[in-house]
Amino acid sequence: MKIMSDTVKMIAVLTIVGLISGGFLTFVYEQTISKAERKSLESLRKAIFVVLPEAVDYQELKLADQILYQGIDKSGQKVGLAFLVEGSGFQGKIEIMVGVDQDLSRLQNIQVLESVETPGLGGKITDQEFQDQFKGIAARPKITYVRNRNPVTPKKPGEIDAITGATISSKAVADMINKEIVRVWEALQ
Amino acid sequence: MRQYILFKDALKGLWKENPVFRQLLGMCPTLAVTNAAIFGLSMGLATFFVLLCSSIIISIFRRVFPHQVRIASFVVIIATFVTVVDLFLKGNFPEISKALGPYVPLIVVNCLILGRQEVFASKNPLHRAVADALGMGIGFTLALIALASIRELLGSGTIFGVQILTLVGEGGRFRPWIIMLLPAGAFLTLGTMIGISNFFTGRAAKKSACH
Amino acid sequence: MNELLLIIISAVVINNFVLKYFLGICPFLGVSKQVEASLSMGMAVTFVMTLTAPVVWLINTFILVKFDLRFLEYVTDIIVIAALVQLVEMFIRKTSHGLYRTLGIYLPLITTNCAILFSALFLVLRGYNLIQSTLFGFGSGVGFTLAIVIMAGIREELDFADVPEALQGAASTLIIAGFLALAFMGFSGMPTK
Numbered sequence: 001m002k003i004m005s006d007t008v009k010m011i012a013v014l015t016i017v018g019l020i021s022g023g024f025l026t027f028v029y030e031q032t033i034s035k036a037e038r039k040s041l042e043s044l045r046k047a048i049f050v051v052l053p054e055a056v057d058y059q060e061l062k063l064a065d066q067i068l069y070q071g072i073d074k075s076g077q078k079v080g081l082a083f084l085v086e087g088s089g090f091q092g093k094i095e096i097m098v099g100v101d102q103d104l105s106r107l108q109n110i111q112v113l114e115s116v117e118t119p120g121l122g123g124k125i126t127d128q129e130f131q132d133q134f135k136g137i138a139a140r141p142k143i144t145y146v147r148n149r150n151p152v153t154p155k156k157p158g159e160i161d162a163i164t165g166a167t168i169s170s171k172a173v174a175d176m177i178n179k180e181i182v183r184v185w186e187a188l189q
Numbered sequence: 190m191r192q193y194i195l196f197k198d199a200l201k202g203l204w205k206e207n208p209v210f211r212q213l214l215g216m217c218p219t220l221a222v223t224n225a226a227i228f229g230l231s232m233g234l235a236t237f238f239v240l241l242c243s244s245i246i247i248s249i250f251r252r253v254f255p256h257q258v259r260i261a262s263f264v265v266i267i268a269t270f271v272t273v274v275d276l277f278l279k280g281n282f283p284e285i286s287k288a289l290g291p292y293v294p295l296i297v298v299n300c301l302i303l304g305r306q307e308v309f310a311s312k313n314p315l316h317r318a319v320a321d322a323l324g325m326g327i328g329f330t331l332a333l334i335a336l337a338s339i340r341e342l343l344g345s346g347t348i349f350g351v352q353i354l355t356l357v358g359e360g361g362r363f364r365p366w367i368i369m370l371l372p373a374g375a376f377l378t379l380g381t382m383i384g385i386s387n388f389f390t391g392r393a394a395k396k397s398a399c400h
Numbered sequence: 401m402n403e404l405l406l407i408i409i410s411a412v413v414i415n416n417f418v419l420k421y422f423l424g425i426c427p428f429l430g431v432s433k434q435v436e437a438s439l440s441m442g443m444a445v446t447f448v449m450t451l452t453a454p455v456v457w458l459i460n461t462f463i464l465v466k467f468d469l470r471f472l473e474y475v476t477d478i479i480v481i482a483a484l485v486q487l488v489e490m491f492i493r494k495t496s497h498g499l500y501r502t503l504g505i506y507l508p509l510i511t512t513n514c515a516i517l518f519s520a521l522f523l524v525l526r527g528y529n530l531i532q533s534t535l536f537g538f539g540s541g542v543g544f545t546l547a548i549v550i551m552a553g554i555r556e557e558l559d560f561a562d563v564p565e566a567l568q569g570a571a572s573t574l575i576i577a578g579f580l581a582l583a584f585m586g587f588s589g590m591p592t593k
Contacts, residue, residue: 010255017262021269021475028273029471035280043283091588092415114287119224119344120367213570216425217514261482268475276471291521294474298514300426372420373581380567380574388566 043113044097047082051099051109054079063187071099080108083184087176090168092116094125098177100139104185107143110134110177122169130170133160134177142178145170195320202324208301209332210386215301218292219333220375226349229337231285233330235278235293239270240302240329241322244310248318251311263306268297301329340378344369404535407528411539414588417515418547419581424515428548428577429570431506438552442545444506446538448485449516453537455480456520457530477520485510515544550580 048058048069055071061081062068069082082099095114100107110131117123124130137143138158145162149155162170208214215236222228243266247254254262275293278286286293296302305325310318338348343366346354355361368374417423424445431441456477464470489507492499510516519540523533554576563572 006255010258013253013255014258014261014265017265018475021265022472025269025272025471025475028276032276032280033471036276036283039280039283118367119370120365213426213429216429217422220422220425261479264478264482265475268478272471272474275474291518291525294477294521295423295514295518297474297478298517368582371581371585372422373578373585375422376574376578376581380571380576380578383574384564384567384571387568387571 047097047111047113048099050111051082051097052080053099053109055082058082063184066184066187068184078102081184083180084113085176085180087172087179089115089117089125089172090122090166091118094169094172094176096173096177098180100181100184104181104188105138105140107134107137107139107177109136112173117166117169122163122166124163124166125169125173130163139177139181143174145174195316198317198320199324202321202326202328203331204328206325207328207332208325209329209336210383211390212301213383214304215299215329216379217295218299219336220372220379221292222289223333223337223340223375224344224370225341226334226337228285228288229333230330230349231278231282232289232292233326233333235274235289236296236299236302237326237330238274239267239296240305240326241319242270243267243302243306244318244322245315247306248310248313248315254311259311260303260307263303263311264297267302267306271296301325336375336378336382339382340369340374344374404532407532407535408539408542411536412543412546413584416543416547416584417518417540418544419577419584421518423518424513424544424548427506427509427513428551429573432548432551432573433555435549435552435556438548439545440502441506442541442548444503444510445513445515445544446541447503448481448488448507448510449519449537449541449544450534451484451488451537452481452516452520453523453533454530455484457523457528457533460524473521473524477517481510481516481520515540547580551577 045058048071049055052058052069052071054073056074057072059070059072060067061070066083070078071080071082073079080099080101081104082097085096085098087094093114093116094112097111097113098107099109112126112131115123115126117125134143137160140158143158143160144156145160145167147162147167148164149161160170160174202208204211206212209216209219218232218236222232243263246266247263271294274296275286278289278293305321309321313321342348342353345365346352346356346361346363354363357364366374369378411417415421418425418428427441427445432438459476459480460473464473464476485507492503519537523536526536528536551573555573558572558576567575
């Protein structure tokens with residue numbers, strides 16, 4: 001009998017602890033989730049306007065398996081497309097918002113949203129200096145990178161300087177943008 | 190007398206039984222998130238909050254939990270508060286939440302917290318449990334800030350983002366030691382700090398109580 | 401096939417749980433005195449991790465995501481791990497005496513091993529499918545075993561060295577782990593997913 005009541009008590013206590021925990025979490029979750037979602041949407045919006053400098057508003061375009069953001073300026077003109085690019089770098093996932101011209105011929109700007117590259121080396125892909133290189137360069141035929149550029153040779157169209165000591169991260173960024181632009185182009189046809 | 194005991198309960202966590210340097214508890218977050226002081230502070234406070242809340246609840250209801258399922262109950266209570274912290278960070282500090290990443294949920298298995306419940310909160314009245322949680326929580330947070338400040342200073346020349354050492358590129362003479370920001374730097378710094386603390390106390394840090 | 405192989409290689413050496421993500425540091429410091437004990441501990445962790453991964457995946461996919469209960473993830477994960485460890489212990493105690501003697505004493509310690517919870521969280525974060533999850537769990541366990549066995553090998557040699565008193569134990573182990581982490585950095589940059 002004693003064992004029986006012990007078992008009952010054990011189960012009862014565990015059940016109560018579980019129920020209270022679940023109920024409490026549901027309450028907290030309801031309170032915070034809208035806030036968290038709003039924040040992440042906000043950072044996405046901000047990124048879109050950074051990579052499409054002329055845009056003041058945007059519309060979501062849903063293609064087969066990707067989402068494009070159609071930038072629109074004050075007079076309602078289409079001023080370019082923005083989309084998220086994902087790929088793996090030296091250490092892990094990199095996520096970039098990319099803005100291109102309407103005909104995908106030129107990059108307007110990029111913003112690295114997420115990166116876990118080595119701080120001080122590959123981590124420099126989040127530096128403004130590196131990202132600014134992508135401003136207004138030709139996206140076709142493709143974006144290329146050079147290491148240790150000879151300062152006398154002029155930049156070819158669509159060329160960026162790789163970060164010293166972090167060629168793999170730089171290459172990853174260029175490659176993933178190239179790949180996604182082709183994919184978007186194919187999807188739009 | 191009563192105040193004296195409370196004082197002692199709280200004070201031991203700061204140095205004599207410091208969770209990081211003396212007891213070697215909670216090593217995973219200690220090493221993982223301390224490449225910048227702000228992350229050390231955030232992780233310390235998050236752990237502090239979970240420790241304090243769980244200690245309060247478990248100390249109040251300490252007579253309710255049957256012996257066989259006490260650990261399971263403690264873990265569920267701890268996991269609940271960890272989820273609260275995680276949701277709070279996601280909602281209010283998305284950047285910090287992103288940087289700490291999966292190390293926030295890992296507070297659930299931080300042996301510091303479960304250890305204090307088992308050793309202290311489940312056996313002592315509320316006021317002593319709170320004093321103990323305060324001491325341990327603050328001790329843990331301070332240790333994390335110390336480690337993170339050293340790594341940030343040597344790794345990027347800043348502390349809490351404030352430039353202390355001027356970099357070579359900006360007219361100074363300091364070249365950042367990138368290794369300090371990498372996993373290897375975490376191990377080397379913590380190992381050295383524990384060695385120094387052993388040297389001054391004259392005894393080796395207690396072997397970890399949990400695995 | 402290639403991709404599955406990459407998941408394992410990545411989990412074992414590139415993103416080694418101990419040396420890159422600082423997981424399972426407690427047993428890494430505590431048990432790494434002898435190679436034999438380390439190997440047993442590593443096997444126990446690998447065993448539980450390989451089992452946890454598919455179970456967590458199933459619960460996450462068919463219960464938590466389906467009913468929109470993602471915020472209960474941490475609570476369910478830790479319950480699954482605790483329950484599994486109990487079951488495994490009971491099972492091998494009944495079936496294999498030899499195995500129980502090797503792994504038995506390490507099993508109860510595993511519930512609070514952060515490496516296992518981390519692998520459960522990570523496979524959800526990465527969006528792995530059932531097979532990928534299982535392989536990831538297995539690879540992570542092997543990575544843990546590799547790190548702890550290497551460390552035990554070094555520490556066995558270190559017994560014959562004259563280590564300053566203040567650095568004995570945890571301090572020197574951490575510093576050696578630092579050098580191991582540096583060595584393992586050589587693996588990063590391989591294509592990972």
